[in-house]
Amino acid sequence: MINLTFPDGAVRSFEAGTTSLDVAKSISEGLARKVISSLVNNEVWDVSRPLTTDATIQFLTWESDVAKNTFWHSSAHLMAEAVEALYPGVKFWVGPALDKGFYYDMDLGDRKITEEDVAAIEKKMTELAKQNNPFIRKEISKKDAVNYFFEKNDEYKLDLLHNLEDGNITFYSQGAFTDLCRGPHIPNTGIIKAIKITNVAGAYWKGDEKNKQLTRLYGISFPSQKELDEYLALLEEAKKRDHRKLAKDLSLYIFDDDTGSGLPLWMPNGTVIIEELEKLAKETETEAGYKRVVTPHIAKETMYQTSGHLPYYADSMFPPMEVDGEKYYLKAMNCPHHHKIFDAEPRSYRELPLRIAEYGTCYRYEQSGELFGLMRVRMLHMNDGHIYCSKEQFFDEFKAVNELYLKYFKIFGIDKFVMRLSLHSPEKLGKKYVNEPELWLETEEMVRKVLIETGTPFIEVQDEAAFYGPKIDVQIYSVIGREFTLATNQVDFNSGLKFKLSFTNQNNEAEVPLIIHRAPLGTHERFIGFLLEHYAGKFPVWLSPLQVKILPISDKFMEYATAVESQLKKAGVRVEIDSRSEKIGKKIREAELGRVPYMLVVGEKDVAADTVSVRRQGVGDTGAIPVQQFIDQITIEIKERKSE
């Protein structure tokens, strides 16, 4: 008999050799139907794998990200089974799960996968899934494994076997398909109820363009058709909200070959959004007691040696320039420059907390293949800031930073968000983490307390902190539910030492400040990318590049239109007249397409009554009101940064 300990602490005895699935069945048939994998002593296991010793056990169902990963990994095997059935002789390389879905790289010889092939593979996968074949795990000696793939003439799997150690090799089979695989897998193919091949692409073997190009099939699968339908609808919606397309429609930014990849040039419309965001940040930060600074975009090698970014972070930085025999780097982060500003004058406890902020533009090297619209760029306008404080001040400061985030979420209508709190791991102190056991516990507890007190949703993750302190990754969700990592918020008790920063405390002693790194609005690039999707390009009035378009019904009303325009301009509203001699219907259509929040149609009656006929984008005509009334309404809407 073996003893199994459940998450609630309960311990029950089972026959040795029993499986997780058996255990699940002993609890309820419902659970057994839902279970995808199990955590045995914190390791993910097949539910069909025999339990032979005492262990802790936990069941993973579709709701868990780990189980989804297993589900999609098994789906990749199912896809391979279908492909092999349809195209005998195909050879497989690797087929992992992704954040969403899975892929498998394969050598199909000269065959190009057509749309018909895709349909056939999907059909075959569905057919095989219905056979409800179990995934069977088999431990195998390296010799037997090599023989198997040698017989199969499969140079790809033989290549993989080179790096595996005897005693550590497993095969997984389902139906007629067998693969070299570490697992784990779902109990059987039957729980894969809905399947879609989403993309066919080329992929060089081992990612090296000198190697042969393999075919990569991407797919997604779900335990129900409904979930697949929802997912595909979301994809469709996300496509409509694709920030690259919207930004082009709205003339927000361009990329240019002579400027370089991943370096957006912000057009006037995009710059309006940038400036409104900066204005918001500056107002908010001034109110919160921040002081602003401006620092160069470059620094010498010695700066990044002190900070520790060199040599470890060098790959993510632009290469150096040689000036006067010394190496200069484009800055990839603003903190070192800010530390220098802290250090510029002797500091007393009276000046602390010292909060400094800068919209600092950083440059980071990303592989050109990784660049993606505004989401992965090489230039980052960062809403950066650093708080230098004593330990006693830390709690209040961190709380204030958290409140900044919440304030911004409200302004932008971000209803769903989660803070991912990364903690240290005590056994790695002095190695992966600064050896300050008490400071770790103390600051982690303070951060946790802030999150709890402010009702901020968060999850804790062990052993993922920064070297120098706990960190929070801020994850936000757009209205269509897609997740974005907005910013990282870090506690730092190490840089103060590295840069020899200190202040004179109340006891007249030199003390090293704690540092909080924060960037609540992330970067302009990523945040505007997010907002484009979030608002589907229909920015709230305060953020809209153009806020009002005046549409005279005919040229006769240009004079009146111009008078209204100048009143609006005087009130600080961004306004334009569509002065073309076009039909009013066309003018309205184009302004609607241009996502201008307010259209003011002006004609005979408006001139007579000193009114404007207001049309709200996406809503339609809302009637005629006096000009001044419209100005009062819109200026309040702008000033209060209303979302709707």
Add this chain to the structure above:
Amino acid sequence: MINLTFPDGAVRSFEAGTTSLDVAKSISEGLARKVISSLVNNEVWDVSRPLTTDATIQFLTWESDVAKNTFWHSSAHLMAEAVEALYPGVKFWVGPALDKGFYYDMDLGDRKITEEDVAAIEKKMTELAKQNNPFIRKEISKKDAVNYFFEKNDEYKLDLLHNLEDGNITFYSQGAFTDLCRGPHIPNTGIIKAIKITNVAGAYWKGDEKNKQLTRLYGISFPSQKELDEYLALLEEAKKRDHRKLAKDLSLYIFDDDTGSGLPLWMPNGTVIIEELEKLAKETETEAGYKRVVTPHIAKETMYQTSGHLPYYADSMFPPMEVDGEKYYLKAMNCPHHHKIFDAEPRSYRELPLRIAEYGTCYRYEQSGELFGLMRVRMLHMNDGHIYCSKEQFFDEFKAVNELYLKYFKIFGIDKFVMRLSLHSPEKLGKKYVNEPELWLETEEMVRKVLIETGTPFIEVQDEAAFYGPKIDVQIYSVIGREFTLATNQVDFNSGLKFKLSFTNQNNEAEVPLIIHRAPLGTHERFIGFLLEHYAGKFPVWLSPLQVKILPISDKFMEYATAVESQLKKAGVRVEIDSRSEKIGKKIREAELGRVPYMLVVGEKDVAADTVSVRRQGVGDTGAIPVQQFIDQITIEIKERKSE
């Protein structure tokens, strides 16, 4: 007989061999006493040099910069004569005139020049000047010249002789001193009435640190003691207003070794000034119809090949970075990026003039020895902007730009300024200048007309235009009369072609736009440097980092002080409380030193009457007024950007 033509066109006949001085005497004795040199056929001549052919002639007196240059060059010879008299065996290298004054590099063997030496040299110079020795010019063969300095064992002058051609060599002598010199010189030493040795420094021979270090004596001289006194007083005042010292007192910026030379880090106080200047620029430019953009700080080599900056301007740029096998440069100017923004979309005449503006940060490589505070830096925050317009629009656009300058001059109390209009030279069309003869004349005439119509003081300079069009250097003078070049304002009819820019004109044809480059506030660095001197660090309230300091007479009044502070903050005023338990006298003294424009002393009476006792920096107590009244006054002063 020869015929001499005077500047007014008059022609008079003289004996061949007559001198300019003779001619001057023939006009008036007064003129003869004042004349320093003459322009003969537009070449600067000694007034004692015989005129042997027909020529144009013009007299130069102290008012002319060219004459000052001659005066100071002759003073350098006088200094050499004095030094040789005092320290026989001294050898001389070169001794040119400077913008202000002169220097001479000399090899004094082991002698170090002491303060006593300086006094002795000044005394000797005065004595020699009084001898009223004429400067005598002598044409000499190379052979005789070499012999002379060989006998004198003077390796320095022999070195100079290497590069001179026979038939082109002249000696100048005054008193006992003879020098190899191209001239020209003043008629005699007697007109040098006031002399001061201003500095003693080391200078490597030929500027090469591997060579011997020579002694460089700097001096200044004037035709009257009064002028020297005024000059020294100005120097003294300029020293008090030294922007580097003031900036340090006011914590505006720092330089840092790890960041690099010439790269200021702007502290919170400096950043306030930067942000106020940007706010002013943005407001003004928005009103003037500019659209703002934001562009990267780097671009690829191809960008600067297209613009023509590479390879010709490469020495002034930072060296390239190699990314993905391509060279990237830090931008030294914003125009290419702006051209790309013009080019991002098809443009119609309806969109022109397109005015785009950016506070773009550029990086320029300056020799480390050339770096000087904020005046010569390697990072430049430029108030940049480019106007793309048709030829028909040019006049109005250029006029509007000129009005921007005048508007700013008024705001900053810059009463003295001059625009230096640089024109092309017709014979260099197609070589030094774009071969567009009509466009040159047309745009030059339009620029001239703008300057005349707006009553802007300007001077015209031939043959100093940019390659692609006429340019204006804007020179401004601080209140103590020192000159600063603020910005360059250029007309450009070439970059449009280079970047293949075009718009569809009213005839539906593609047309290349004219481009105006403008930067009315120059760079933050140079302009703030100028303002520091101009205001002697006492910024007007709207620009002051701290606008109000509240000084409670004792701790008892902290509560009231805090209430006043929060009212002021709410009104957008930058305010602080001096909360230290110090005597009020000390608090006032320190706030005065910190150049805080308003100090509000609060005590018993103020609490009772809800008033503040206002003290204006540099002025003193101006009496108690109700808090609200003070707020009303200061907010108007800030809003209107009052200078006083």
